[in-house]
Structure formats: C-alpha cells, structure tokens
Amino acid sequence: xxxxxxxxxxxxxxxxxxxxxAGYGSTADRMVELAAQQPGYLGAESARGADGLGITVSYWAxxxxxxxxxxxxxxxxxxxxxxxxxxxxxxxxxxxxxxxxEWQREDGPQDPQA
Amino acid sequence: xxxxxxxxxxxxxxxxxxxxxAGYGSTADRMVELAAQQPGYLGAESARGADGLGITVSYWAxxxxxxxxxxxxxxxxxxxxxxxxxxxxxxxxxxxxxxxxEWQREDGPQDPQA
Numbered sequence: 001x002x003x004x005x006x007x008x009x010x011x012x013x014x015x016x017x018x019x020x021x022a023g024y025g026s027t028a029d030r031m032v033e034l035a036a037q038q039p040g041y042l043g044a045e046s047a048r049g050a051d052g053l054g055i056t057v058s059y060w061a062x063x064x065x066x067x068x069x070x071x072x073x074x075x076x077x078x079x080x081x082x083x084x085x086x087x088x089x090x091x092x093x094x095x096x097x098x099x100x101x102e103w104q105r106e107d108g109p110q111d112p113q114a
Numbered sequence: 115x116x117x118x119x120x121x122x123x124x125x126x127x128x129x130x131x132x133x134x135x136a137g138y139g140s141t142a143d144r145m146v147e148l149a150a151q152q153p154g155y156l157g158a159e160s161a162r163g164a165d166g167l168g169i170t171v172s173y174w175a176x177x178x179x180x181x182x183x184x185x186x187x188x189x190x191x192x193x194x195x196x197x198x199x200x201x202x203x204x205x206x207x208x209x210x211x212x213x214x215x216e217w218q219r220e221d222g223p224q225d226p227q228a
Contacts, residue, residue, distance in 0.1 A: 003205065010126060010209050012171055014159050018219075045128050047161040047169045055161045055169040057126055076225075083223045091117065091216040095124050095209035102205040105132075109197045111190075 004042045006097045009060045015082075015090040017052040024086050027078050034074060040065025059097070066094060118156045120211045123174045129196075129204040131166040138200050141192050148188060154179025173211070180208060 017024075035041055040061035048054035060066045069075060082090075103112045131138075149155055154175035162168035174180045183189060196204075217226045 006207075010124070010207065012124060012126065012211075014171070045167070045169060047163045047167050049161045049163065053159070053161050055159060055171060057128070057169060057171075070227075079225065080223070083217065083219075083225075087217075087219070089216070089218040091214065093120075093124065093211050093214040095211040097126075097207050097209040100205065100207040102203070103197065103201075104203040105197075105201070109194070111193065111197075113184075 002043075003100055003102055004059065004061075006099055008042055008097050009063060009066060010095045010097050011058045011060065011066060012093040012095060013056045013058075013090065014092075015054050015056075016088045017048070017054065018086060018088050020085045022085060023081070027081065031075065031078055034072065035069060038065065038069045038072070041069075063094070116157075117214055117216055118173065118175075120213055122156055122211050123177060123180060124209045124211050125172045125174065125180060126207040126209060127170045127172075127204065128206075129168050129170075130202045131162070131168065132200055132202050134199045136199060137195070141195065145189065145192055148186065149183060152179065152183045152186070155183075177208070 032044060032046075035044060035058060042059035042061060044056060044058040046054065046056040060069070101112055146158060146160075149158060149172060156173035156175060158170060158172040160168065160170040174183070215226055
C-alpha cells in the first residue's frame with residue numbers, strides 16, 4: 001500500500017484463532033473487500049503465523065471513519081461470529097500514526113532514517 | 115502480554131522477507147530478548163505468514179524510549195544486516211495508542227465494546 005501522510009489512525013487487531021475454521025477465510029476476505037469500500041479507509045496489512053497468532057492493522061483517515069466502520073451491519077455480524085467461533089482471544093488498539101517511513105531494496109543498504 | 119494503560123506508543127514494523135535466511139531467526143529472537151531489557155519496553159507481538167509478509171508491533175512508554183532503543187548498537191547492526199540480507203521491503207510507523215481493549219473466550223460472546 002502507498003504511505004499516506006501522517007497523522008492518520010491505525011487499528012491494531014491482534015488475535016489468537018481457535019481450531020474452528022468454518023467460514024473464517026471467506027469472511028476475512030469479505031471484510032477486507034468491504035473495509036476497502038468505506039470512507040476514510042487508507043489500507044490494511046495482515047499476517048498470521050503457524051502458531052495461530054495473527055495481526056491485522058488497518059489504517060483510517062479519522063476516528064469517525066473507524067466508528068462508522070464499526071457500525072457497519074455486515075461487519076458487526078462478522079465480529080459476532082468471530083467471538084462465537086473463530087477467536088480464543090483478541091486485543092484491539094486504536095493509535096494515531098505520527099510518523100512513518102519505508103525502505104525497499106532498490107534504495108540501497110543505508111539507514112533510511114540516519 | 116498484559117494491557118498497559120494508554121497513552122503509550124506502538125512501533126508498527128511491516129516487512130517482506132527475501133529468500134535469504136542466514137542468521138535471521140537467531141537475530142530476531144535476540145532482538146526480542148534485548149528489546150525486553152530496554153527502559154520503557156511494554157511488550158511486543160509478531161506474526162509472519164507463509165507469503166513472507168510479517169508484522170511486528172512493539173509497545174513503548176514514550177517516544178524517548180523508542181529513540182533510545184533505535185540507538186542501541188546491537189540493534190543497529192541487526193537493522194543493517196536486515197537491509198543487506200533479510201528484507202525486500204519494510205515500513206515503520208510510530209503511533210500513539212489512545213485506547214485499547216481485549217476480549218477472551220471466558221468473557222462470553224457479547225461485544226466487549228457494545
């Protein structure tokens with residue numbers, strides 16, 4: 001994803017999956033697609049390791065945009081199903097991104113923030 | 115990790131690995147161990163999927179603590195090696211955590227933020 005100019009918001013969602021898989025993948029894919037259609041959506045990144053611990057960070061222009069996404073009916077149903085079936089534990093944090101930078105191999109080996 | 119009381123800081127490090135593995139695992143483990151000894155360290159969570167995309171979020175009491183960890187000599191060497199060998203691309207964001215909550219299965223299925 002391209003780097004938006006701070007300040008903006010990050011929703012850091014850390015979760016531990018149960019062994020119950022029914023519908024998880026398709027719902028996760030659908031939530032990514034649906035989130036991308038919401039006002040203020042700036043992008044998202046997700047990783048889950050073999051131990052079942054996953055981290056999804058989504059980025060939003062404002063707190064109001066995060067609140068509106070939270071009220072989305074389909075998203076509410078997905079969250080309810082998550083608590084019923086898919087998650088053993090989760091943590092959600094809302095954080096204001098103050099600065100950001102990126103590096104890629106083509107930039108060469110020097111520290112981009114030196 | 116226990117949930118600290120906001121506000122505090124999150125360093126969101128998203129990275130794409132190369133195919134070069136030499137020393138990566140042991141250095142990553144060492145950095146987790148070393149970070150945990152630094153002043154202001156509040157915890158960290160990490161996940162990497164089969165596609166090589168990883169997200170590590172570390173939590174810190176203040177921006178000054180993040181800056182001090184950045185100056186740690188062993189950490190600097192690990193970062194240099196990361197750019198030389200292990201990473202194709204990375205993004206780093208510093209964000210101020212404003213609110214946080216957690217849910218676990220024992221809490222029951224209701225929305226913890228309803």
